Amino acid sequence: MKIAKANSTEIARLAGVSRSTVSRVINNYANVPPRTREKVLAVIRQHNYVPNISAQILAGKRTRTIGLFLISQGNVASDALTNMLIVSVIENASEYGYYVLTHIIRDTHDTESIKDVMDIFYQHRIDGGIFIGAASREPFIEDLVKAGFTVGVVDQELAERPEPNRIVSTFNNDAGMKMAVAYLSGLGHTDIGTINGNMNRLSGRTKYDGFLSAMRMCSLQVNADWVLEGDFQENSGYDAVQALVGRGIALPTALIAANDSVAFGAIRALKEHGVRVPEDMSVIGFDDHAMSAKHHPALTTIRVEFADMLKRLTTCLIAAIEDETAVAREIVSDCSLVVRDSCRRI
Amino acid sequence: MKIAKANSTEIARLAGVSRSTVSRVINNYANVPPRTREKVLAVIRQHNYVPNISAQILAGKRTRTIGLFLISQGNVASDALTNMLIVSVIENASEYGYYVLTHIIRDTHDTESIKDVMDIFYQHRIDGGIFIGAASREPFIEDLVKAGFTVGVVDQELAERPEPNRIVSTFNNDAGMKMAVAYLSGLGHTDIGTINGNMNRLSGRTKYDGFLSAMRMCSLQVNADWVLEGDFQENSGYDAVQALVGRGIALPTALIAANDSVAFGAIRALKEHGVRVPEDMSVIGFDDHAMSAKHHPALTTIRVEFADMLKRLTTCLIAAIEDETAVAREIVSDCSLVVRDSCRRI
DNA sequence: ATATAGATTGACAACGTTTTACAGCTTTGT
DNA sequence: ACAAAGCTGTAAAACGTTGTCAATCTATAT
Numbered sequence: 001m002k003i004a005k006a007n008s009t010e011i012a013r014l015a016g017v018s019r020s021t022v023s024r025v026i027n028n029y030a031n032v033p034p035r036t037r038e039k040v041l042a043v044i045r046q047h048n049y050v051p052n053i054s055a056q057i058l059a060g061k062r063t064r065t066i067g068l069f070l071i072s073q074g075n076v077a078s079d080a081l082t083n084m085l086i087v088s089v090i091e092n093a094s095e096y097g098y099y100v101l102t103h104i105i106r107d108t109h110d111t112e113s114i115k116d117v118m119d120i121f122y123q124h125r126i127d128g129g130i131f132i133g134a135a136s137r138e139p140f141i142e143d144l145v146k147a148g149f150t151v152g153v154v155d156q157e158l159a160e161r162p163e164p165n166r167i168v169s170t171f172n173n174d175a176g177m178k179m180a181v182a183y184l185s186g187l188g189h190t191d192i193g194t195i196n197g198n199m200n201r202l203s204g205r206t207k208y209d210g211f212l213s214a215m216r217m218c219s220l221q222v223n224a225d226w227v228l229e230g231d232f233q234e235n236s237g238y239d240a241v242q243a244l245v246g247r248g249i250a251l252p253t254a255l256i257a258a259n260d261s262v263a264f265g266a267i268r269a270l271k272e273h274g275v276r277v278p279e280d281m282s283v284i285g286f287d288d289h290a291m292s293a294k295h296h297p298a299l300t301t302i303r304v305e306f307a308d309m310l311k312r313l314t315t316c317l318i319a320a321i322e323d324e325t326a327v328a329r330e331i332v333s334d335c336s337l338v339v340r341d342s343c344r345r346i
Numbered sequence: 347m348k349i350a351k352a353n354s355t356e357i358a359r360l361a362g363v364s365r366s367t368v369s370r371v372i373n374n375y376a377n378v379p380p381r382t383r384e385k386v387l388a389v390i391r392q393h394n395y396v397p398n399i400s401a402q403i404l405a406g407k408r409t410r411t412i413g414l415f416l417i418s419q420g421n422v423a424s425d426a427l428t429n430m431l432i433v434s435v436i437e438n439a440s441e442y443g444y445y446v447l448t449h450i451i452r453d454t455h456d457t458e459s460i461k462d463v464m465d466i467f468y469q470h471r472i473d474g475g476i477f478i479g480a481a482s483r484e485p486f487i488e489d490l491v492k493a494g495f496t497v498g499v500v501d502q503e504l505a506e507r508p509e510p511n512r513i514v515s516t517f518n519n520d521a522g523m524k525m526a527v528a529y530l531s532g533l534g535h536t537d538i539g540t541i542n543g544n545m546n547r548l549s550g551r552t553k554y555d556g557f558l559s560a561m562r563m564c565s566l567q568v569n570a571d572w573v574l575e576g577d578f579q580e581n582s583g584y585d586a587v588q589a590l591v592g593r594g595i596a597l598p599t600a601l602i603a604a605n606d607s608v609a610f611g612a613i614r615a616l617k618e619h620g621v622r623v624p625e626d627m628s629v630i631g632f633d634d635h636a637m638s639a640k641h642h643p644a645l646t647t648i649r650v651e652f653a654d655m656l657k658r659l660t661t662c663l664i665a666a667i668e669d670e671t672a673v674a675r676e677i678v679s680d681c682s683l684v685v686r687d688s689c690r691r692i
Numbered sequence: 693a694t695a696t697a698g699a700t701t702g703a704c705a706a707c708g709t710t711t712t713a714c715a716g717c718t719t720t721g722t
Numbered sequence: 723a724c725a726a727a728g729c730t731g732t733a734a735a736a737c738g739t740t741g742t743c744a745a746t747c748t749a750t751a752t
Binding site: 005048050051052053054055057058063065079080082083086087090091094099100101102103104118119120122123124125234264268291294296 | 351394396397398399400401403404409411425426428429432433436437440445446447448449450464465466468469470471580610614637640642
């Protein structure tokens with residue numbers, strides 16, 4: 001069905017002015033007297049007139065749309081954290097009158113997938129984009145930055161040299177791990193193990209590196225038997241602990257999980273083997289997942305302010321889009337230790 | 347920074363043809379000879395040329411964008427189910443080369459909020475929209491349908507009269523409730539209670555109505571003491587059970603929760619009072635939340651194929667956008683009973 | 693009354709594409 | 723050799739805005 005829509009010519013005709021004047025009214029320019037403005041506004045209201053966005057963009061206006069790119073690498077589906085990130089971006093963008101076009105990148109190594117992303121920018125569908133799950137040095141992001149597009153990236157480390165149209169938001173995985181180790185060490189633990197996330201992801205690697213350097217800093221030995229593989233999924237925590245217990249070797253007294261889901265899985269497996277948390281084993285998570293406070297035992301964890309982080313990143317991106325000068329290019333969010341019931345003094 | 351972008355004039359000049367020919371190549375028209383086509387494509391590739399989408403739309407093409415509208419009514423944040431819905435729409439739309447603009451409607455009774463939504467349509471930012479959490483008879487949706495926009499709505503009941511540009515997707519809450527009651531009744535339960543969702547939401551009301559008629563159908567008495575208030579949130583299940591147990595009255599032998607989160611909360615409260623699930627109390631959830639299989643005890647629940655539902659709705663919407671004739675206007679998804687460990691024969 | 697500054701308005705060329713109408717050039721059948 | 727028919731390619735008119743420039747009013751000061 002063809003949608004009948006008034007255009008500015010029609011409004012101008014009905015209001016007895018020129019299209020220019022209608023445009024001036026729409027864009028709130030100062031040089032139109034109240035009487036004329038009111039007359040035009042009345043006609044606009046009466047006809048439900050809304051300017052055609054494509055025409056506005058074509059004539060040089062912003063799209064007032066930002067892209068939100070989620071790198072899925074397999075598992076994007078039903079995840080409360082991802083939802084929080086998306087909602088956080090959308091709600092914040094909305095505050096500034098911006099819309100969000102969300103796109104999922106299945107595989108950053110696939111030419112087709114990347115072409116899709118580049119096209120969104122080159123088509124001029126969006127004014128800028130936020131990338132979650134990609135490193136800011138990823139080649140295609142470099143390409144976008146070089147081409148002059150404005151991007152924001154949630155990364156694990158800041159860009160080596162800041163560029164005006166690249167905003168990098170990090171949270172300090174490394175510092176978080178140090179908090180976890182220091183806390184456990186303070187409770188008297190020396191036998192500390194860890195369940196890693198995917199090591200082919202930067203966040204997996206930085207967490208593990210953080211763990212290693214934190215252990216060194218606290219003068220604790222890293223026991224290779226207690227460094228378990230995981231993939232940020234709940235089941236991987238379960239499986240890792242099953243395997244560990246199954247080997248019949250000595251257990252650590254504390255475990256640091258790459259995230260809360262992994263910690264849940266680990267605790268589930270521990271329970272099944274009669275290892276009580278926190279009596280027999282202290283467990284620390286990472287992220288402060290929505291369920292962590294409700295979990296039994298309530299999970300001690302390293303809280304990351306994801307929502308706030310994305311909110312700040314969105315705000316910065318929009319600021320950079322609207323005014324290319326004088327805006328923060330680096331956002332560092334701190335982690336904090338949330339002490340609940342899953343750790344115990346030894 | 348100004349983005350340097352080739353336009354079709356430039357491509358035409360470099361390829362030694364006219365702009366029209368470039369356009370014909372881009373749009374894959376038949377009447378351009380292979381030699382010319384190749385020549386033009388080469389130049390396009392070489393210069394990373396991508397047609398300006400606004401210009402295309404302005405000249406009468408589709409936006410190839412659909413709106414995804416989430417009605418939040420307060421609680422939209424960190425919810426795995428919502429994420430699944432969003433991802434499902436985006437991934438499916440992507441299959442057809444469509445983009446998704448996600449928008450959150452905070453309050454369907456707020457004029458400003460509704461105006462924002464209408465504007466997105468009237469600006470011609472999107473070709474159609476999907477609404478989650480609104481009834482298809484909601485006035486502003488009626489307005490959109492009347493204005494000729496193509497919309498898809500996840501509703502609890504089909505529209506009274508089908509319209510070519512309105513697609514309604516339902517899942518049978520009512521039938522789901524009947525399955526739950528019938529299952530419990532089959533296990534020998536007669537004392538069945540329920541924890542409702544928000545009664546100001548259609549899904550809350552239809553579930554409760556479904557419960558009532560299912561009880562009638564199974565010739566079971568509804569005990570008003572066992573009809574508990576909830577709001578679809580985990581805590582409301584906890585609170586409802588706390589209140590119930592606190593009253594010191596006889597307990598039902600089974601509870602049907604408005605969704606799995608509420609069931610989790612209810613079970614948590616039951617556990618705290620030493621009421622074992624399923625030994626002392628059977629509990630059935632609704633939705634089949636991602637956590638339900640992992641929950642302890644694994645939750646028996648009425649599974650709703652949300653992802654599949656949204657996928658079908660998206661496909662239908664796009665079909666309706668591209669071809670206004672001969673497309674399904676009604677999508678009914680069935681629920682299914684997933685038997686796990688939270689119910690027991692009495 | 694006149695000059696002048698300032699306020700208001702309108703005409704028109706962009707913006708980058710699609711699409712229509714048509715002109716020029718080949719074929720093809722006779 | 724000629725007309726009809728098919729191919730290619732071109733020119734120009736949309737599409738609906740914005741923004742610049744110049745023209746026209748209006749009020750104020752002289």
